[in-house]
Amino acid sequence: MKLRTIIAVAATVALVGGVFAWREYAREKPDTRTLEAEERISAKDLFSAFVADEQAATARFVGTTEQVVQVNGTIRAIEHPDPALTNVLLETEDPLGAVVCEFPKAAVPSFWRAGDAVSIKGICTGSLIDVVLVRCVPADLKN
Amino acid sequence: MKKPINLIAVVALLPLSLSAQDRYATRNGHITFHSSTPVEDIKGDNHKVTSVFDAGSGAVEFAVLVKAFDFEKALMQEHFNENYMESNTYPKAMFKGTFSGQPSGALKPGTYDVVAKGDLTIHGVTKPVEHKGKLIVAENGSVKAESKFNVKPEDHDIAIPGVVRKNIAEVIEVTVSLDYQKM
Numbered sequence: 251m252k253l254r255t256i257i258a259v260a261a262t263v264a265l266v267g268g269v270f271a272w273r274e275y276a277r278e279k280p281d282t283r284t285l286e287a288e289e290r291i292s293a294k295d296l297f298s299a300f301v302a303d304e305q306a307a308t309a310r311f312v313g314t315t316e317q318v319v320q321v322n323g324t325i326r327a328i329e330h331p332d333p334a335l336t337n338v339l340l341e342t343e344d345p346l347g348a349v350v351c352e353f354p355k356a357a358v359p360s361f362w363r364a365g366d367a368v369s370i371k372g373i374c375t376g377s378l379i380d381v382v383l384v385r386c387v388p389a390d391l392k393n
Numbered sequence: 394m395k396k397p398i399n400l401i402a403v404v405a406l407l408p409l410s411l412s413a414q415d416r417y418a419t420r421n422g423h424i425t426f427h428s429s430t431p432v433e434d435i436k437g438d439n440h441k442v443t444s445v446f447d448a449g450s451g452a453v454e455f456a457v458l459v460k461a462f463d464f465e466k467a468l469m470q471e472h473f474n475e476n477y478m479e480s481n482t483y484p485k486a487m488f489k490g491t492f493s494g495q496p497s498g499a500l501k502p503g504t505y506d507v508v509a510k511g512d513l514t515i516h517g518v519t520k521p522v523e524h525k526g527k528l529i530v531a532e533n534g535s536v537k538a539e540s541k542f543n544v545k546p547e548d549h550d551i552a553i554p555g556v557v558r559k560n561i562a563e564v565i566e567v568t569v570s571l572d573y574q575k576m
Binding site: 329377 | 423463466
C-alpha cells in the first residue's frame, strides 16, 4: 500500500512537471496588443532621449525584460524590407535617424501613408542609428 | 519608395578621403543564427542590421541590437537574451573590417567572391575573423553582400550550462545578408 502510494505520488509529480515543462517550452511570445505600455512618448522625444544618454534611455525604455513603449509621431516612410515585415519610420526632427517600428506585414493598417499622425505600440530593443521597436501594432490614440 | 539612408554618424568612422558615391548603407540587413542538434533546432532572426560599406576602400561595418533577434518560442528568446548573450550587459554585436576580392574602383554588375576580414564582437568579446562571402552588384547598381560562417559560443565567453549542452550546437551557423542602397 505504501509503495503504491509512493508510486502514485511520483507519477503525479512527474506528469504535472512534464505538462508544466512542455507548456513552458512551447509558450509563445505575448501579443503586443494584449500588453500594457509602460511608457508613452513622442517619437521625437524617444529619439532625443537615446541621443542625449543612450545608457539611461536603454535602462528606461528597453529595460531588463521586454517592455512595451507606445510612441506617437508622424510617418516619415513605410518600407518593406522583407516579404513578411513592414517598417514604419517615424519622424524625429533629426535627419540622422528615425524611430523604426517593425510590424508583421499584416498588422499595418492599409490606409497609413507618409505624413499621417499615428500611435504605435512595440517592444523597444535599443538604438543603433535609429531607435528600433519590434513586434509593433497600431495603438488606440484614445489610450 | 525607399528613402536614402543618412548614416553620417557611421560613415564618419570610415576614411574621410573616399568619395561619397562609393558608399552604400542599409538599416534592414538580415542576420540569422542556426543551432542544429538531434534534440532541437534553434533559429534566431534579426532584420535590423545596420551596415555601411565603402566600395572604394572595401571598409565595411555592421551592428545589430541583440534584443531585436526574434525566435519561434518565447523561452528560446528569453534564454538567448538572459542566459547566453546577456543582452542587458552586452546589447550590441558588431563587425568592423574590410571586403577584399571585389574589383577596385566603381563596382560593375556581377557576382564577386570576396573575403570579409576584421573584428567580430559578440558578448563583449572581440575576435579577429576571416570569412568568405559574395558581393552581388545588380544592373541597377544595387549591392548585396552575403556570407555564411560559423561561430563557437565559447570563443566569445558564452557559457552553455551542462543541462542544456545537448540542446545547443557547439558551432552556430550565422548567415548575413545585406541589401545596400547607395548613399
